[in-house]
Amino acid sequence: MSDLYNVSSSPHVRSKDTSSRIMLYVILALLPTTLFGIYNFGVKALILILATIASCVASEWVFEKIVHKKSTINDLSAVVTGLLLALNLPPTLPVWEAILGGIFAIVIVKMMFGGLGQNFMNPALGARCFLLIAFAADMTNFAIDEYTGATPLAAMRNGEVVNTMDMLIGKTAGTIGETSAIAIIIGAIFLILMGVIDLRIPGTYIVTFVIFIVIFGGNGFDWNYITAQLCGGGLMLGTFFMATDYVTSPITPRGKILFGVCLGILTGLFRLYGANAEGVSFAIILSNCLVPMIEKITIPRAFGLVKEGKKHE
């Protein structure tokens, strides 16, 4: 042991969490969903997943080369973006459209605003919404192999009865990663146990959404309806993996709760009264845009300071 005392400036206590470590946890947590997606939809899903990851990582590398910045592809965030984007795409999507989505996610939504930590909107969801508007027909074509019918949410909108057990396991039509609620929850529990995410945002999101559909859904308090609404569409994937994105969600504790409430209400509004059956991705990117305002009104009071309005008492 050295006799020297090392004197250094703060911080003296460092957490072992780094960006790349957290991103690695997220990738691990997404594995069950990814594997189930490939099992469910076959090799087309695998090709799409590899294509979006490759296009995200490559466009981050190329962009940073062009603007002479240090390459940040080792922080794995581009891999997470690519994987999340693929999980949000229907398995029938043409590969070149998925690659275009990956480029849009990284170059326009993330790098143009300054890279990881500066983007105001979740890159994967930004790209999904871009593709949804750009290729509306391809993005809503879920017919593949044994799944020829509508997605469960669209079926419910048409007044059909859906099998909630199938929806829990994931044997339904939908995007690659959204169908299996169980696989998503396994990943989410892993993230919660590792301390990567906490339950404030997902919890308030789900509770608000359930309250909203019980009041306005027209079915009252019906377990089947509530379970189907929760497991259908991208709600589970969105609430645990995209609404909790560190960069685009509020950092204040009360802000997280307000953010969750916003998400729940917006998702309910889009699903019940919108033009499409699904609205999770639009709800999340819209709430992403509200984050600066949410943080401004929920900033915690520093110890010893008085509220501004009370100063003159």
Add this chain to the structure above:
Amino acid sequence: MNKYVERLFNGIIKENPTFVLMLGMCPTLAVTTSAENGLGMGLSTTVVLVFANLLISAFRKIIPDGVRMPAYIVIVASLVTMVEFIMKAYTPDLATKLGVYIPLIVVNCIILGRAESYASKNPVLPSIFDGIGMGLGFTVGLTCIGIIREILGAGQIFGAQILSLDWFTPITIFVMAPGAFLVLAFLVAAMNIVRAKMDAKGKPLAKPSGCISGDCANCGQSAMCTGKKAE
């Protein structure tokens, strides 16, 4: 350079209303879904702009300063009404496509901007050339945006299919509102890159100087001005 040619160069490149002054954004974003619409909008604005500059410059010593704005609006509105009737008579298709944006030329800030900052202070002939330059600059800007949006969003140029739909899926977002913002942003960025490259080479492109009267407080372009006086 001849001062008339200088006015044309000024409008098309140096102070291009779309890419440099960022004026007239409402029609720029709204009607450029195709090259034809962009060209039509640009040319009809050019016609109004030239005649508005002509009349305002001719009347500049008669119009009292206190009511100059209402006077300009009356002149511009009369011209726009004439252009609208002419378009409805001879190009009814285009008139239908451009719709409400033709009457809205009345409040196009390029026209009032040129009236206020140039035509009201300069003789008739330079004012006409200023109008032609600015109008062509606007037309070039709108047509560029229109061409790019039409190719990406429909695979067409001026209505002719150039990308076969057999293998090309139109990226429909480009003929919708978000596409207008994306294309405009990329074109302005490209313009700024060219500007920076020319600066670095030591051959800077002319920047908008804008100052004609030396009166910064009442200048319509003081936000863009690079040679502003200390306030």
